[in-house]
Amino acid sequence: MPGFGAADEAEMGTRGCGPLIPPLSESMRPLRQQVFERVRASGLIPRVQVAKDLGVSPASVTTITSELIEAGLIEEVSAPRDPELGRGRPAVALGVRAQAHMVAGMKMSDREHSAVIVDFAGNLLANEVVPRRPGPMPLAEMLDAMALLLDRVCDNAGIARAALSGVGVGLPGFVDQAEGVVLWSSTLTERAVPLAEAAQARLGLPVSIDNDANLVALAELWFGAGRSLADFAVVTFEHGVGMGFVMNHKIYRGSQRLGMELGHTKVQLDGALCRCGQRGCLEAYVADYALAREATTALNWGHREGQSISVLLESLYEHAQSGDATARSIFRRAGRYLAVGLANVVNLFDPALIILSGERLKFDYLYAAETLAEMDNLVINTGRPRPPIEIHAWGDLLWAHGAAALALSAVTERILMAPREMAAQ
Amino acid sequence: MPGFGAADEAEMGTRGCGPLIPPLSESMRPLRQQVFERVRASGLIPRVQVAKDLGVSPASVTTITSELIEAGLIEEVSAPRDPELGRGRPAVALGVRAQAHMVAGMKMSDREHSAVIVDFAGNLLANEVVPRRPGPMPLAEMLDAMALLLDRVCDNAGIARAALSGVGVGLPGFVDQAEGVVLWSSTLTERAVPLAEAAQARLGLPVSIDNDANLVALAELWFGAGRSLADFAVVTFEHGVGMGFVMNHKIYRGSQRLGMELGHTKVQLDGALCRCGQRGCLEAYVADYALAREATTALNWGHREGQSISVLLESLYEHAQSGDATARSIFRRAGRYLAVGLANVVNLFDPALIILSGERLKFDYLYAAETLAEMDNLVINTGRPRPPIEIHAWGDLLWAHGAAALALSAVTERILMAPREMAAQ
Numbered sequence: 001m002p003g004f005g006a007a008d009e010a011e012m013g014t015r016g017c018g019p020l021i022p023p024l025s026e027s028m029r030p031l032r033q034q035v036f037e038r039v040r041a042s043g044l045i046p047r048v049q050v051a052k053d054l055g056v057s058p059a060s061v062t063t064i065t066s067e068l069i070e071a072g073l074i075e076e077v078s079a080p081r082d083p084e085l086g087r088g089r090p091a092v093a094l095g096v097r098a099q100a101h102m103v104a105g106m107k108m109s110d111r112e113h114s115a116v117i118v119d120f121a122g123n124l125l126a127n128e129v130v131p132r133r134p135g136p137m138p139l140a141e142m143l144d145a146m147a148l149l150l151d152r153v154c155d156n157a158g159i160a161r162a163a164l165s166g167v168g169v170g171l172p173g174f175v176d177q178a179e180g181v182v183l184w185s186s187t188l189t190e191r192a193v194p195l196a197e198a199a200q201a202r203l204g205l206p207v208s209i210d211n212d213a214n215l216v217a218l219a220e221l222w223f224g225a226g227r228s229l230a231d232f233a234v235v236t237f238e239h240g241v242g243m244g245f246v247m248n249h250k251i252y253r254g255s256q257r258l259g260m261e262l263g264h265t266k267v268q269l270d271g272a273l274c275r276c277g278q279r280g281c282l283e284a285y286v287a288d289y290a291l292a293r294e295a296t297t298a299l300n301w302g303h304r305e306g307q308s309i310s311v312l313l314e315s316l317y318e319h320a321q322s323g324d325a326t327a328r329s330i331f332r333r334a335g336r337y338l339a340v341g342l343a344n345v346v347n348l349f350d351p352a353l354i355i356l357s358g359e360r361l362k363f364d365y366l367y368a369a370e371t372l373a374e375m376d377n378l379v380i381n382t383g384r385p386r387p388p389i390e391i392h393a394w395g396d397l398l399w400a401h402g403a404a405a406l407a408l409s410a411v412t413e414r415i416l417m418a419p420r421e422m423a424a425q
Numbered sequence: 426m427p428g429f430g431a432a433d434e435a436e437m438g439t440r441g442c443g444p445l446i447p448p449l450s451e452s453m454r455p456l457r458q459q460v461f462e463r464v465r466a467s468g469l470i471p472r473v474q475v476a477k478d479l480g481v482s483p484a485s486v487t488t489i490t491s492e493l494i495e496a497g498l499i500e501e502v503s504a505p506r507d508p509e510l511g512r513g514r515p516a517v518a519l520g521v522r523a524q525a526h527m528v529a530g531m532k533m534s535d536r537e538h539s540a541v542i543v544d545f546a547g548n549l550l551a552n553e554v555v556p557r558r559p560g561p562m563p564l565a566e567m568l569d570a571m572a573l574l575l576d577r578v579c580d581n582a583g584i585a586r587a588a589l590s591g592v593g594v595g596l597p598g599f600v601d602q603a604e605g606v607v608l609w610s611s612t613l614t615e616r617a618v619p620l621a622e623a624a625q626a627r628l629g630l631p632v633s634i635d636n637d638a639n640l641v642a643l644a645e646l647w648f649g650a651g652r653s654l655a656d657f658a659v660v661t662f663e664h665g666v667g668m669g670f671v672m673n674h675k676i677y678r679g680s681q682r683l684g685m686e687l688g689h690t691k692v693q694l695d696g697a698l699c700r701c702g703q704r705g706c707l708e709a710y711v712a713d714y715a716l717a718r719e720a721t722t723a724l725n726w727g728h729r730e731g732q733s734i735s736v737l738l739e740s741l742y743e744h745a746q747s748g749d750a751t752a753r754s755i756f757r758r759a760g761r762y763l764a765v766g767l768a769n770v771v772n773l774f775d776p777a778l779i780i781l782s783g784e785r786l787k788f789d790y791l792y793a794a795e796t797l798a799e800m801d802n803l804v805i806n807t808g809r810p811r812p813p814i815e816i817h818a819w820g821d822l823l824w825a826h827g828a829a830a831l832a833l834s835a836v837t838e839r840i841l842m843a844p845r846e847m848a849a850q
Contacts, residue, residue, distance in 0.1 A: 183807040254775020265769040347686040350679020382608040
């Protein structure tokens with residue numbers, strides 16, 4: 001990748017990958033990952049509970065947890081004892097060893113770049129936000145922005161880049177996570193960009209990339225709803241509409257990692273024009289730009305150069321709240337199409353929970369009683385209640401936290417699934 | 426369940442469940458199922474290939490396959506040797522032992538009841554089709570029909586009911602496979618019917634039930650595309666529109682087993698009336714009854730008592746083929762909505778393959794060049810080709826075959842995942 005890898009950037013190496021676990025019988029490898037996942041998801045959990053949850057023998061769990069402790073990935077913690085149980089040995093629980101690794105998570109969005117550094121248990125150590133001018137940028141500029149952002153957030157944490165075990169990066173658009181390729185993003189001028197490889201060369205650290213909606217799902221999986229649920233859907237509203245789907249404690253991405261494009265499912269034949277160039281996409285009815293398109297008509301604003309879309313939408317919202325019928329009809333229609341989109345998610349995926357996430361959720365039309373009632377009329381009538389809907393209106397740092405979770409999964413997978421040859425190095 | 430279990434029906438028992446595998450270390454149980462699945466899906470496969478495919482040691486595979494052979498589930502078969510490899514021991518492959526079990530599969534549809542009996546390798550031993558009058562029937566009548574159908578197909582196979590290890594039943598509607606409950610079906614007058622339990626009591630055999638579209642996906646998984654693919658979608662066209670989704674060699678059903686209702690996803694807000702009572706369902710634009718609704722107008726047929734919908738649609742198709750513009754516009758519109766439905770499947774699931782299945786596919790508008798071109802305009806533009814689409818226009822026996830696959834999975838799961846207590850009996 002010519003042009004990247006300036007002299008001051010470190011070469012890629014095994015540095016920062018942490019201790020490797022000695023080789024274990026290959027047939028036990030998937031179980032080893034399950035045990036680690038169980039401990040990670042639980043926060044603190046006794047060995048006997050791990051065995052019970054996974055349906056395996058306590059002896060197998062003891063063998064595997066000993067190895068994980070020896071490798072420094074998990075640790076024993078004295079748990080508060082149940083006073084009812086009286087005397088005896090103090091109870092011991094297992095937890096992830098927070099100081100085992102540090103990773104960075106970054107979200108490169110249309111309007112700002114944000115980053116966090118977290119430890120192996122997901123605790124926030126530092127964060128940073130860098131505003132940017134809107135619009136797509138060439139790859140070289142994107143790499144500069146990533147390097148700047150990473151250095152700033154490392155400064156905030158008081159650490160050197162080399163102390164990190166990996167970096168996770170999220171951006172909007174069509175991203176093949178497994179191949180590390182951005183097929184299209186509103187933030188990049190080029191198409192089919194091998195961003196993970198380029199960023200890895202530039203930053204001198206292992207880099208994983210993903211679609212930003214998947215990152216919100218990952219953040220929920222690692223630090224939120226996923227602690228108690230195996231299957232749920234996350235629907236994100238922001239400059240576009242995204243979706244992430246957690247199935248059996250894992251993100252489902254599709255055969256080419258290009259699924260879950262809820263914002264581009266068609267809800268109207270020959271419908272409204274979407275910024276993707278197609279017609280009738282859900283996004284073209286409920287995203288920022290769709291509302292803004294109608295708001296300029298409703299508020300008679302015309303085209304204002306450099307006008308912030310946020311200011312426009314805030315004004316539209318105020319008009320709706322003060323009773324303006326046209327402004328209300330804009331939100332009402334968007335809410336109805338949102339109901340169609342959410343009902344289709346229920347009818348196809350039958351999730352245990354839908355989490356709505358994104359800053360736009362402060363516009364409460366999105367989850368107004370009418371929208372939910374409309375949704376009830378569009379969900380198949382099985383005689384059972386529809387899945388619950390939760391609103392998590394978190395900001396950009398959540399997305400960056402999800403990017404950190406992506407880096408944490410890459411780090412743990414690299415260690416736990418290491419083939420014999422690698423582990424023997 | 427009073428009223429069921431007539432004197433001539435056998436009591437439920439362990440009979441027909443086949444030999445049980447001796448207890449194996451619990452941590453190995455999932456691997457045991459994986460090994461069996463690999464052998465089953467492959468047809469014939471050498472041990473070393475099983476080890477390679479699953480990424481486990483040949484020693485583990487040898488231990489597990491010995492147990493499976495001892496239990497009579499799989500067997501060694503002399504494989505034709507590659508003449509290039511010269512002398513040496515004759516090559517040995519593993520295959521499912523066809524005579525280990527027999528099961529029945531039945532499809533209870535709106536217009537006929539069909540059944541097959543297959544052996545453990547899925548080979549067809551007998552079949553039977555019983556026409557019925559259309560419309561929903563009470564549970565008691567449905568159970569009578571199932572008992573009659575089962576006896577007839579057993580007669581055709583020259584076996585007694587007791588020779589079967591289980592029965593799989595498919596029917597249209599909202600079916601919770603895990604709980605064995607039909608929440609709603611166009612074939613039953615009651616709602617929330619515990620059909621599996623009732624049929625089990627009546628037939629004296631283990632009974633599994635499922636939505637009929639899932640059965641087509643199961644048939645493909647066991648006997649068709651699933652032999653080479655881990656992930657694919659099946660979309661069925663018949664009296665309604667259904668979908669089954671195979672993910673990592675398993676049917677994905679949703680958290681309450683009520684997902685994949687593609688026919689009831691909404692493609693138009695306030696759209697055409699569906700027989701489910703809601704508006705804008707995909708089914709209301711492309712299913713039999715949707716075409717028939719417009720055909721009566723186009724052909725000026727009015728309402729004809731007892732008129733077969735098939736005759737009506739055949740006539741509509743002939744008119745379209747001979748150039749009738751109105752008849753053509755009916756198929757053209759249905760084709761466009763079908764394109765929307767299929768594009769939404771691609772945009773959400775990103776499947777490796779979509780299989781279109783069902784007798785209606787002989788109306789080639791469903792996969793006419795225009796429909797596929799329309800679909801290309803509605804699938805997200807990633808720069809990669811969209812997933813391939815295959816047409817499998819098989820009849821009702823395929824669905825019954827899928828029901829048999831459901832029974833086969835239930836039988837193997839019962840045996841392979843048997844807990845210690847059960848295996849020790």
